[in-house]
Amino acid sequence: MASLNHSAYLLRGSADSPLLRPTYTKTPARFFYHPPIQQLPRSSPLRSFSDMSSQTPAPAVSTVTISYTELKDPSADISEKIELGFGPNGLGILSISDVPGYPSLRQHLLHLAPRLASLPEEVKCELEDPNSRYNIGWSHGKEKLESGKPDLLKGSFYANPILDIPTTEISLVKRYPSYCGPNMWPRHALPELEPAFKALGKLILDVGLLLARHCDRYASNGSKLHKDGSLQQILLRSRCHKGRLLYYFPSLYCISTEDDETVSSWCGWHTDHGSLTGLTCGMFTRDAVELPCPDSAAGLYVKTRSGQIVKVVYGEDEIAYQIGETTEILSRGQLCATPHCVRAPKGEAAFGVERSTFALFMQPDWDEKLIFPESMNIHEFSTPNGSISFGDYTEKVLDKYYDLEA
């Protein structure tokens, strides 16, 4: 079973397993709408999928950064930066600096990830929710890699940081269990988790809403306005936002220094499914004590518009945001989603190193009608009249890529 928030996990190749030879013929999940791509010059030092296992490391590229002061000024025109980050030629990720209160909320929540992961198995078992396909509460080894093997590399804890009970309507909980089911918190075993998760989730949402307003402004500067409302309005009225606390277990294979390990050794290539994802900078620890990452090649990678792989770098006190597939479609490609993955550290110094991070998937309400361009063939299913609710759309994606008997 894979995460509802990242349908594309299902498309990742066997490259996900550090034990298997990487195959790069698979493309990460993308819709069939492709914005114009600016080709990098032939002499570009960036590498493509086909040469990712060569000796040359992928280049590290810093995100476009917007300060919180600029972001919260409604009269500031930061369309240029939005275009640089999210536009057809951007990296697909940008970061927000100087958000008041953010560094301590990040520290606090991320330190809870290893503690959650090390709770007794029976406690974590009680936090599992098969009904939501493990999209509420604890999930470990439930997502399936395309190789068919369970993904044991990371554990996740999912909750809606805004609404504990998104709806009480039984029919809706049955129809959209991963969005409509109630949160499950380890109130006895780890009582600090709930307030820390909610506080960070709310802050990332608030900053995301400010960013969404600027995205709308950028998109309306071009001629292709969303037909069905602005990104900010869609996110404001949604009851579907989902937080995911991720804990990457220390790899037993990390002592390997061989270069045949894939760039997606910790988290496979995928594109987020929703509207906008807020992402903390990953925290590396050993036995829960924070340490600088022992391998500069480890961390988040993205695939650029021209299909090349770069490592993305942003400050630990910055919040990164990525566009999801739904926004790419609704904005007709003005705002582009970005395939990304996570590379595990290698070498002896990486032994026992774990990584914690938090993602907030901001997405439309299950009831939100999405108007897709009629000409599009989305995930190979057609949308009647080009219109579908986000909840049904998600289910269709899941039906295609996930075990139906989940």
Ligand SMILES: O=C(O)CCC(=O)C(=O)O
């Ligand atoms: O671990 C990370 O930095 C990225 C996680 C991610 O992409 C996701 O959960 O969708």
Ligand SMILES: [Fe+2]
């Ligand atoms: Fe992601």
